[in-house]
Amino acid sequence: MSSAGLLDEHESVTIFREYLRIPTVQPNVDYSECIKFLERQAQRLGLPSKVFYMTPEKPVxxxxxxxxxxxxxxxxxxxxxxxxxxxxEMWTYDPFSAHKDESGNIYARGAQDMKCVGIQYLETIRKYITEKLKLKRTIHICFTPDEEIGSKFGMAKFVTTSEFAELNVGFALDEGIATPLEVFDVYYCERTSWYLIITCTGQTGHGSILHENTAGEKLQYIINKFMNWREYEKTKLQNSDLELGDVTTINLTMINGGCQINVVPTELSVTFDIRLAIDVDIKKMKETVEEWCSNAGPGVHVQFKDNPIRVKPTKIDNTNPWWIAFKNECDKMDMKINTRIFPAGTDSKFIRNVGIPALGFSPMNQTKTLLHDHNEFLNEKTFIRGLDIYYNIIKGLTSV
Known part of the structure; x- marks a missing residue:
């Protein structure tokens, strides 16, 4: 890009691109440069900043x-x-160069998920301060680690600390997803993540013999049960007005076992990534899986990786003043919004789980969904429009 182009660039876009150039890549993230960048932004706004460490390497x-x-x-x-x-090698441009093409598309990992939103928060507050606005409620801008790997030492832990309690949070905004449609998606709930490993044991022996009671036969039984469940959920999705977040998704993600091609294995295991719809009875589903294991034969057991927690949705009706304020501001801007259940997982679930209402929202409509994809990008005009949207929404929320 030419130097003339940089001179014409919106100041907030320049800061956004600087943030994108910091490679905070999982699984072994060094957050030190990110912390320095955010502290500089706080100083630029004349605002205090604090860093809380969930572990020595995991700052909030x-x-x-x-x-x-x-x-x-x-x-x-x-x-x-x-x-x-x-x-x-799959990217057109260096994924941490924040390259901006002639159309204003800014290419970088994190362009959509979700460094754009963090900078939009900061730049919205900067505009309030520049305009000498006085808002009723205190605003805390929070930057967390490790959301992409489950937030064990990020928001999941932070909400349990005294430091979080002292923030006295009444309502939270978190991330949404880009959509190619005109309508903006707003997320008020999430499905429940459920990861499980089923291990099948059985008779070992030479690969030339038709042994009874093999691990493979039991594994086939188990896989068939889960694939039938998966097909049922696909049918629900295809033959109704339901969306992905409204159904349960089941995916086989790993199969492990065996020691040699001509030896019948004594043990095989299969791993499933399941996202339970909000109307699924977790206790009953757990009992069903355990029954499948029992019916598969002796030596079959299930390990539930995490204890799934059903988090109550944020209310999106007239009983929730935060929702009323959010929707009113959207209506004033003639924004069409679609309330949805988030199909994956975000930090919002940990916030909701401690009784705080939260909405997931990223102002990226008419934008190809590219989170976690090659050539992730966000157009600068979409980013700038997002600043205007947040300007009104955040101001409205602080007036509740």
Whole structure:
């Protein structure tokens, strides 16, 4: 890009591109440069910042703008700093160069997921300060680690700390997903992540013999049960107005076992990634899986990797003043919104799980969905329009 083009670039876009050039890539992230960058942004805004370490390598950054009535519950604007790995050879441009093409598309890992939102929060607050606005509620801008690997030492732990409690959060905004449609998606709930490993044991022996009670036969029984369930959910999705977030997804992600091609294995295991729809009875589904294991034969057992927690959805009706404020601002801007269940997982579930309402929203409509994909990009006009959208929404939320 020419130097003349850089001179014409919106200041917020320049800061966004600087943030994108910091490679906070999982699984072994060095957050030090990211922390320095965010502390510089806080200094630029004249706001205090604090860094809380969930472990020595897992920092949470909080930048605070005190409201006129700090005794009221605060507004939390949260985003995660980490990004997923890349295959550089599959990208048109260096995934950490934040290259901007002639159409204004900014290519970088994190362009959509979700460094754009973090900078939009900061730049919205900067505009308020520049205009000398005084807002009623305190705003905390939060940057968390490790969302892309489950947030065990990110938001999941942070919400359990006294430091989080002291923020006195009343409502939170977190990430959404880009959509190619005109309508903006707003997420009020998430499916429940459920990971399980089923291990089948059986008779070993020479590969030339038709042994009874083999691990392979039991594995086939188990896989068939899960694939039948998967087909049922696919049928629901295909033959109705349901969306992905409304059904349960089942995916076989790993099969392990065996020692040699001519030896019948004594043990085989299969791993499933399941996202349970919000209407599924977790206890009953667990009992069903255990029954499948029992019916498969002796020596079959299931390991549930995590204890799935059903998190209550954020209310999207007239009983929730935060929702009313959010929707009113969208209506004023003639924004068409679609309320949805998030199909994957975000930090919002940990916030909701401690009783705080949260919405997932990223102002990226008419944008190809490219999170975790090759050549992830966001157009600068979409980014700038997002600033205007947040300007009104955040101001409206602080007036609740």
């Amino acid at each position: 950054v909080i930048i605070t703008w005190i409201g006129q009535k700090p005794e009221l519950s605060s507004l939390l604007l949260t985003s995660h700093m980490d990004v997923v790995p890349v295959y550089p």
